[in-house]
Amino acid sequence: MRSTHRSIVIGALGAILVVGGAISAAAATTPQAAPTGVVPSQTTVAPTAPTATTNPTATPTATPTAPPTATPKPTEAPTEQQIKDLFKQWNDALATRDPKKVADRYAPDAVLLPTVSNKVRTDRDGIIDYFTHFLESRPSGTIKESKIKILGPTAAIDTGVYVFTLTKDGVESKVEARYTFVYELRDGKWLIVNHHSSAMPEK
Structure with missing residues (x-):
C-alpha cells in the first residue's frame, strides 16, 4: 500500500516538473511586454548627408586647346x-587650257605684267581674266635663256628670254x-609673287 502511494506521489511530482518546464520554455520564447509607463528605447539613426547635385544652368568649363603648330621654316x-622646274610646272598649267589652274601657280597677292595686255593684274581674278583670253591661242613656252638667282631658303628669281608658240585659227x-x-616659298609650296613679261623691243 505504501509502495503504491509512493509511486503515485513520484508520478505526480514528475508531471509537475514536466508542466513546469514547458511553462518555463514558453515564457523564455514569448516577448515580454514593457512595464506600464516605461517608453521603449528607440534606435538613433544618423542623418544622411545631402547628395550633391549638378547645377543644370552652370556654364561648362571650356577645355583649353593647344595653339596650331607653325610650319617650320626651311634652312x-x-x-x-x-x-x-617651276617654269615647267607653269608651262604644264598652260597646256591644261584652264585659267584657274594657271592662276594656282601665283600667290594670292601676286603682280602680273603680262605680255599681250597693257593692264597690270594684282589679284587672282585679274590673273584668271588675262589667261582666259591668252589661252585661246594655245600658248606653249620654251626657255631660250635663263639666269637664276637664289635669294635664300624661301625666295628666288628666274630672269631670261622665252619664246611662245601660239596657234589661232589654224595659224x-x-x-x-x-x-x-x-618665286616665294609659302606653306611649303613655291608660288609666283611677281611675273613680268614683255615682247622684245627690237625686231
Whole structure:
C-alpha cells in the first residue's frame, strides 16, 4: 500500500516538473511586454548627408586647346634646278587650257605684267581674266635663256628670254619675250609673287 502511494506521489511530482518546464520554455520564447509607463528605447539613426547635385544652368568649363603648330621654316636654299622646274610646272598649267589652274601657280597677292595686255593684274581674278583670253591661242613656252638667282631658303628669281608658240585659227606664230619670275616659298609650296613679261623691243 505504501509502495503504491509512493509511486503515485513520484508520478505526480514528475508531471509537475514536466508542466513546469514547458511553462518555463514558453515564457523564455514569448516577448515580454514593457512595464506600464516605461517608453521603449528607440534606435538613433544618423542623418544622411545631402547628395550633391549638378547645377543644370552652370556654364561648362571650356577645355583649353593647344595653339596650331607653325610650319617650320626651311634652312636649306633651293637648287637652281628646282627653280628651273617651276617654269615647267607653269608651262604644264598652260597646256591644261584652264585659267584657274594657271592662276594656282601665283600667290594670292601676286603682280602680273603680262605680255599681250597693257593692264597690270594684282589679284587672282585679274590673273584668271588675262589667261582666259591668252589661252585661246594655245600658248606653249620654251626657255631660250635663263639666269637664276637664289635669294635664300624661301625666295628666288628666274630672269631670261622665252619664246611662245601660239596657234589661232589654224595659224601658228611665235612671240619672243623677256621675262622675270620672282618665286616665294609659302606653306611649303613655291608660288609666283611677281611675273613680268614683255615682247622684245627690237625686231
